[in-house]
Amino acid sequence: PDFRKHGAFFTAFVEGWGLYSERLGIEMDLYDTPAKNMGRLSYEMWRACxxxxxxxxxxxxxxxxxxIDFMTDNTALSTANIEAEVNRYISWPGQALAYKMGELKIxxxxxxxxxxxxNKFDLRDFHDVVLGQGAVPLDMLEAQVNRWIETTKAN
Structure with a gap:
């Protein structure tokens, strides 16, 4: 429907899916060298900061x-990146928290x-359920997944 196409952007869902999907790379052995894993860990530290x-x-x-000092001491970001990040979080309270809440909920x-x-769990089906309705608030996502669990159990 139009209200979904042009409506709110649910940061917790969209960015949470992004963080969740990055972790899939671990399961898929995509970080198969120390350098690749170091890059992944560097980004994880950046997000924690x-x-x-x-x-x-x-x-x-x-x-x-x-x-700025905290990020300088605890990330591998450049000075310009750090300044941009700090400005972003000054002007957008709670966005970092929304990212992580979304990932943790998924x-x-x-x-x-x-x-x-x-043994009835299928990861592809789970991902279809999570992504099937597009970006939704986390409580709606939880309801969708709970319905899928109950339907799958019943079959």
Whole structure:
């Protein structure tokens, strides 16, 4: 429907799927050299630092310089990247948290489906359910996955 095509952008879902799908690379052995895995870990550290910076600025009252110093000490980003990141989180409170919440919810739903369905669990079907309705709020995603689990169990 049009309201879905032109409506809200659900950061937790969209960015959460991005983070979740990056982890699929681990399962698929895509990070098959130490250098590739180091790159993955570097990005993971960068995202963890985003959470700290977002919280530091908006909850702990950090100055821009404190946030820059934290990212300089804890990431492999360039000075220009760090400044851009800090500016982003100054102007967009909670975005870093939304990313991670989305990833964690999708991982939680996958673990639940895996546990409840046992040998009936199919990863491709799970991904179809997660992506099938497009970007949705996380509570709607959870309801979709729960319905799929119950339907799959019943069959």
């Amino acid at each position: 985003r959470l700290v910076v977002d919280t530091g600025i908006h909850s702990k009252g950090w100055s821009k310089q404190q946030a 991982r939680e739903l996958r673990a639940k489906a895996t546990s409840e369905l046992g």
